[in-house]
Amino acid sequence: MVKNDLYLRALKGETVERPPVWMMRQAGRYLPEFIALRDQYDFFTRCQTPELAAEITVQPIRRFPLDAAILFSDILVVPQAMGIDFKMKESVGPWLENPIRTLQAVEDIEIPNVDEALSYVYEAITITLEKLENKVPLIGFAGSPWTILCYCVEGKGSKAFDIAKSFCFQHPEAAHLLLQKITDTTIAYLKKKVERGVSAVQVFDSWGGMLSLADYQEFSWKYINQIVEALDPLAPVVVFGKGCWFALEEMAQSKASALGVDWTITPEMARKLTGNKVTLQGNFDPARLHSSPETIRKMVHEMINRFGKDQYIANLGHGILPNIPLENAEAFIRAVVEWKA
Structure with a gap:
């Protein structure tokens, strides 16, 4: 049994003494001990070496x-497992030499045996659970099929993903086939993560906010919902869609245990759109961690008071930035831990 089950109780909607807290990208680049490993090993070596991933x-x-x-x-470990050869390019980020832009290219993609292709992830889970000693739950995650399609078609990061969107609108048959292949692989991947011991899973839809509501429903949400439906009997599922406040009402009708929200929506509006039916997670602006620790504490307490302590997980509205001072990250976390009704 996990000693600190506050996060799991919040996902179930139980009454809690305070909201649980974690930060998206908390295992990462703002920590000096992470930077020391980054200077020794390239990005995907860190991802693909179980001992390193567990340590981080x-x-x-x-x-x-x-x-x-x-x-x-x-x-991007999911498309890599599908034979889509992503690299991490210096000062560019994710890079695919031959983006997927034809029906034939999509048809050539095979759904992998995730047990073999992603075995290093499952080994990392085993080692991590040993290191955690049941102190806190372990979250597994995957990108949404739409977000992964964006990288596969664009071939790199983008501010608007115009090429990816145009591909979907010009070649919907190819787009839906690619999305379904990513979805099927992701479901198998996350099921195996749960089998190996993660307590919950989160789906990150980083680029869902690029779409209109109608296009979001067609090219993103229906695939995310397949993942939610498949995983719900096995573990709690959290869905985080950056910029996707316009879909919260529909998302709240799903079996998702929690919905992540970013800083572009107020706690009150998020509660209203979801009808107080689902746990919410978020939504502190990561850039606000550049404020003074005193200001951070004050803003965090206000955020909790507005969301309410129950059916709520305190988090950032996106991943922590790499240049955040450690004392400011700690101020955010301790503000939640020390919050009193």
């Missing part, structure tokens, strides 16, 4: 009183 996962747990750990990995 537990680094913030050793340092801060967090209520959950999230496995260090990357959303």
Whole structure:
């Protein structure tokens, strides 16, 4: 049994003494101990070496009183397992030499045996659970099919993903086939993560906010919902869609245990759109961690008071930025831990 089950109780909607807290990208680049490993090993070596991934996962747990750990990995390990050869290019980020832009290219993609292709992730889970010693739950994650399609078609990061969107609108048959292949692989991947011991899973839809509501429903949400439906009997599922406040009403009708929200929506509006039916997670602006620790504490307490302590998980509205001072990250976490009604 997990000693600190606050996060899991919040996902179930139980009454809690305070909200649980964790930070998206908490296992990462703002920590000096992470930077030391980054200087020794390239990005995907860190992802694909179970001992390194486990070590990076537990680094913030050793340092801060967090209520959950999230496995260090990357959303692009799924397309890599599908034979889509992503690299991490210096000063560019994700890079695909031959983007997927034809029906034939999509048809050539095979759905992998995830047990073999992603075995290093499952080994990392086993090692991480040993290191955590049942202190806090471990979260597994994957990217949404739409977000992964964006990278596969664009071939790199983008501010608007115009090429990816145009591909979907010009070649919907190819787009839906690619989305379904990603979805099927992701479901198998996340099921295996649960089997290996993660307590919950989160789906990151980083680029869902690029779409209109109608296009979101067609090209993103219906695939995310397949993942939710498949995983719901096995573990709690959290869905985080950056910029996707316009879909919250529909998302709240799903079996998702929690919905992540970013800083572009107020707590009151998020509660209204979801009808108080689902746990919410968020939504502190990561850039606000550049404020003074005193201001951070004040703003965090206000955020909790507005969301309410129950059916709520305190988090950022997106991943922590790499240049955030450690004392400011700690101020955010401790503000939640020390919050009193």
